[in-house]
Amino acid sequence: MMDKKITATGALMGMVAIILGAFGAHALKKILTPELLATFETGVRYQMYQAFFLLLLPTFKILTEKTKKTVFYLVVIGVILFSGSIYGLATNYLTxxxxxxxxFITPIGGLLIIIGWGMVFLNYFKSKH
Structure with missing residues (x-):
């Protein structure tokens, strides 16, 4: 059941990243400075990286369901804080x-994502396989 939730969330996160990327390339390109547009694109890029990560996460057989669930929540909350705050910062003067x-939540979100990836990395070392 958790694998299905992780996969669905990864697909949704990827879809939203594509939508936001297109929005940035077409609508925001006309109103943001090149620097702010690059900042916005950084949020999109990292969101897409995490979408791919979530799509792969269910295939990591050495991870327990509890670990997958923890990594899932770290990554989702991390993306909301990291990419979400970057989107807000890049379009700050429009709101x-x-x-x-x-x-200050941007680096907190980044840290949560790093911890999620780190948990997968450490579990490979602890694995008996």
Whole structure:
């Protein structure tokens, strides 16, 4: 059941990354500076990396269901904080909310993603296979 949830979330995350990438390339290209557009694209790129990671996660047979679940939540929350805050920061002047006030969540999201990947890495060393 968890594998199905992980796969569906990875597919959704990838689909949203494609939509946001197209939005950035077409709509935002006209109103953002090249630097801000590059920042927005960084959020899209890292979101897509994590989508691929989630799509692969169910195939990692050496991971317990508990570990997969933990990695899943670390990555999803990490993407929301990391990529989500980058999207807000890149389009900051287009909204009434100042995303710079919550810019501190960007590295927290990045750290959660790193911990998720690190858990997979460490489990390969602990594996008997």
């Amino acid at each position: 009434p909310f100042d995303f710079k006030t919550i810019g």
